[in-house]
Amino acid sequence: MRNLEESFSRSFSYSNLVWCTSLEFMDFGWNGFLLQIPREARLVSEGGNARSGYMRLETENYFFEVKWEEAQQKKVKPLSEVVEAFIKKLEKDTKQKIPVRGRRKTNVSGHDTLVLSLKSAMEERIYFWYCEESLRITILRCVFKLIDTNSRTIIRQIVASFKCHGGESNLWTPPQSIFRAPSNFQLTERKMMIGRTYLLLLEHKVAPFTERRREIFFEYNSMASIRFEDEYKDPNKWVEKRYLKDLKKRYRGIKFHATAEEKINGHTAIIKEGSARTGLTTRKSSLYANATWYCEDLNRIYSVTTSEHVARPWPLKRKMDEKTFEEFSREFLSTIKCH
Numbered sequence: 001m002r003n004l005e006e007s008f009s010r011s012f013s014y015s016n017l018v019w020c021t022s023l024e025f026m027d028f029g030w031n032g033f034l035l036q037i038p039r040e041a042r043l044v045s046e047g048g049n050a051r052s053g054y055m056r057l058e059t060e061n062y063f064f065e066v067k068w069e070e071a072q073q074k075k076v077k078p079l080s081e082v083v084e085a086f087i088k089k090l091e092k093d094t095k096q097k098i099p100v101r102g103r104r105k106t107n108v109s110g111h112d113t114l115v116l117s118l119k120s121a122m123e124e125r126i127y128f129w130y131c132e133e134s135l136r137i138t139i140l141r142c143v144f145k146l147i148d149t150n151s152r153t154i155i156r157q158i159v160a161s162f163k164c165h166g167g168e169s170n171l172w173t174p175p176q177s178i179f180r181a182p183s184n185f186q187l188t189e190r191k192m193m194i195g196r197t198y199l200l201l202l203e204h205k206v207a208p209f210t211e212r213r214r215e216i217f218f219e220y221n222s223m224a225s226i227r228f229e230d231e232y233k234d235p236n237k238w239v240e241k242r243y244l245k246d247l248k249k250r251y252r253g254i255k256f257h258a259t260a261e262e263k264i265n266g267h268t269a270i271i272k273e274g275s276a277r278t279g280l281t282t283r284k285s286s287l288y289a290n291a292t293w294y295c296e297d298l299n300r301i302y303s304v305t306t307s308e309h310v311a312r313p314w315p316l317k318r319k320m321d322e323k324t325f326e327e328f329s330r331e332f333l334s335t336i337k338c339h
């Protein structure tokens with residue numbers, strides 16, 4: 001009897017556990033999209049930028065993909081055309097005829113949306129819509145081994161939470177971190193590897209005889225206590241010994257002239273301010289702010305560099321607004337959650 005009770009309670013709590021772990025959701029933000037994904041899902045590949053690109057999130061049992069493409073209002077293809085092209089491509093890739101089981105209409109993020117149910121080797125639900133706010137045609141593809149209560153709940157949550165436009169700032173969620181950046185900053189460079197991850201977001205403005213750029217360079221190094229045994233507890237030392245050389249390759253002429261301490265997400269960060277002047281015929285002035293800290297929770301060293309660059313042909317004067325830049329840097333740092 002006891003055994004039976006025990007095994008019952010074990011199987012009961014087990015199924016409870018599965019229920020809890022598989023259906024816990026978290027915010028995921030990338031390239032101006034914001035949605036809730038199951039906590040177990042991992043971003044395994046991505047490319048492009050806010051205008052056109054793709055991303056794929058995976059677990060052991062299912063995956064979902066988002067693909068988007070810029071479409072100016074007057075040149076938007078009808079969704080039916082997008083759908084046909086998608087099926088054709090899928091049939092070409094899988095070298096088999098893909099039967100469409102169902103077509104229906106719904107609404108995603110306020111947009112009229114077409115949904116296809118497909119049976120490839122897996123069960124697929126594919127959503128197609130055009131966002132007239134962000135001027136993107138978006139395809140959301142959810143692929144499961146089978147459609148059951150669990151998968152239905154997951155699809156429902158992803159679709160209901162999906163936002164493709166709006167807001168002056170975008171949420172970005174590189175693995176286990178969060179930050180917000182103004183929505184006109186574009187992802188232009190990234191590396192996501194074991195050990196080191198960075199994202200470069202860029203805002204570019206060109207006016208007659210002036211080129212103005214602001215950058216956010218967000219980076220973290222994992223396994224810090226092992227890899228930087230002597231420096232990981234002292235961010236200042238880490239920057240000097242391990243990082244400055246790399247930073248100088250990216251930002252030519254960078255020189256730091258002031259250092260302070262500040263709290264970021266509960267950690268003590270070292271803040272360095274700096275500047276640079278380069279170029280002969282086209283002269284460039286730059287302002288920099290670097291914040292570096294050790295996050296014990298994830299054993300990572302974070303190093304975030306914001307910068308502003310103004311380039312003008314000589315002898316035109318380059319005006320930099322240090323106060324506005326400082327506010328921008330400070331505001332950006334305040335959005336970061338590192339763990």
Ligand SMILES: [Zn+2]
Pocket residue numbers: 109111130131132133134163164165
């Ligand atoms: Zn939208």
Ligand SMILES: [Zn+2]
Pocket residue numbers: 265267294295296297298337338339
């Ligand atoms: Zn942290």
